[in-house]
Structures are given as C-alpha cells and as structure tokens.
Amino acid sequence: MSADARRFSPAAARNRGPILEVLARVLPAQARVLEIASGSGEHAVHFAAALPGLDWQPTDVDASALASVEAWRVHAATSNVRAPIQFDVHSTSWPVDNVDAIYCANMIHIAPPSATTALLDGAARHLAAGGLLVLYGPYRLGDGHTAASNAAFDEDLRARDPLWGVRDLYDVLAQAAARGLAHRETVAMPANNFVVVLAQRSSQSRSSR
Numbered sequence: 001m002s003a004d005a006r007r008f009s010p011a012a013a014r015n016r017g018p019i020l021e022v023l024a025r026v027l028p029a030q031a032r033v034l035e036i037a038s039g040s041g042e043h044a045v046h047f048a049a050a051l052p053g054l055d056w057q058p059t060d061v062d063a064s065a066l067a068s069v070e071a072w073r074v075h076a077a078t079s080n081v082r083a084p085i086q087f088d089v090h091s092t093s094w095p096v097d098n099v100d101a102i103y104c105a106n107m108i109h110i111a112p113p114s115a116t117t118a119l120l121d122g123a124a125r126h127l128a129a130g131g132l133l134v135l136y137g138p139y140r141l142g143d144g145h146t147a148a149s150n151a152a153f154d155e156d157l158r159a160r161d162p163l164w165g166v167r168d169l170y171d172v173l174a175q176a177a178a179r180g181l182a183h184r185e186t187v188a189m190p191a192n193n194f195v196v197v198l199a200q201r202s203s204q205s206r207s208s209r
Contacts, residue, residue: 005064005071007040011106015189016046019105019136022187022195026132029053031100034126036089036119037061037107041069045076047103055080059087059095090118098128105136108172109154112163116172124179127200133181135196136189139169147192169196 027033030053038044038058048056058069058081069084085095089107102123108116123133138150145151145166154166173183173196181198189195 005067007068009040012042018189020050026197027101033101034096034099036104038069041072044081045072045078048078048081057082058084061088089115094122094126096126100128101132103134109166120176120179131200133198138166138193140166150192
C-alpha cells in the first residue's frame with residue numbers, strides 16, 4: 001500500500017507484460033473494454049497506457065479495491081481509463097450496453113461457481129458481435145492440475161472457502177460454448193496461468209433484443 005490508496009500486487013507487476021502481449025495482438029486498435037474484478041487497478045492503467053485506442057472501464061465489488069483503482073488512475077493520469085464502478089458480476093444490471101471486449105483476471109477461482117456462470121451470461125448479453133471475453137488465471141485441464149503449485153493453491157483456496165477453487169478449463173469452455181462464446185485460443189502464461197480468449201458468435205446484443 002502506498003501513501004495514497006494505491007495497492008501494489010507483485011503478481012500484477014510480473015504478469016502484466018505477458019498479458020499485454022496477448023491483448024495487443026487480439027484486441028482491436030479502437031475498443032471499449034469492460035474490466036470485471038479490477039483489483040488493485042494496476043492492470044487497467046498499464047494496459048490502457050500501452051494501448052491508447054482502448055476505452056477502459058474498470059469495476060470491482062470491493063470498495064477498497066475501487067479506491068485503489070481510482071488512485072492508480074489519478075497517479076497514472078491515463079485519459080482512457082474511466083472512473084471505476086462498484087459492480088457485482090452476479091447483478092442482472094450491468095454498467096454497459098455493448099462493449100468490444102470484457103477482461104477478467106483472477107476472479108473465477110476466488111469466487112463461487114455462480115460467478116463464472118454470471119460472467120459468461122453477461123458476456124453473451126453485452127459483447128458486440130465478434131467481441132472478445134479475455135480471461136486470465138490458473139485452470140485445471142480435465143481432472144489434472146498443470147503444476148504441483150497449482151494443486152497446493154487449489155487446496156488452500158478450498159480450505160478458505162469450499163466454493164472457491166481452480167476451475168476446469170474444459171468445463172468453462174463448454175459453458176461458454178453453450179452461450180454462443182467460441183473458444184478462440186488459450187495461451188500459456190508464466191507461473192502456470194493461462195490467458196483464454198473467447199469470441200461472441202451471435203449478432204444479437206442487449207440493445208437489439
């Protein structure tokens with residue numbers, strides 16, 4: 001924690017470079033991006049500064065996280081990051097109509113399974129045709145973990161809350177496909193994490209229903 005409300009995440013500092021490489025490749029040069037579970041806000045300002053054509057909307061359910069995001073936004077003076085919005089992914093009222101992309105890092109495993117369902121449902125409603133849902137975090141591949149450290153992490157998460165845990169990537173992809181979100185690619189990241197890119201296949205959107 002800094003003298004102001006900014007939080008510092010060592011993991012965010014380490015992973016933002018590799019994640020940015022994927023975002024720079026898959027996102028349109030000009031795009032409105034909704035970030036779910038922004039956390040400290042370090043990702044938001046880093047990505048938006050590197051990709052000035054993005055219009056980045058951070059959100060988080062936690063008030064202290066929102067304070068950190070806002071402090072980072074002010075500190076970075078990045079004009080294409082909007083003021084953060086308090087938002088629970090389970091809400092049926094999302095703070096956007098259509099967006100070109102939704103970015104969500106490190107939420108699915110530190111939340112109940114209903115959060116994954118709500119995220120995918122919301123993405124299906126609010127992504128424009130061809131829009132992308134970009135996920136980052138650890139996943140199991142079928143019944144197996146990709147590393148012993150992930151197995152230990154999963155055990156720790158479930159001890160803290162039985163509804164938490166590292167999710168099966170194939171199950172997430174199946175749920176996404178059922179909602180019209182096509183799997184575009186999965187990119188291996190450092191520290192046994194993945195970036196998963198899903199694309200909206202439907203031309204339908206909230207505004208056209």
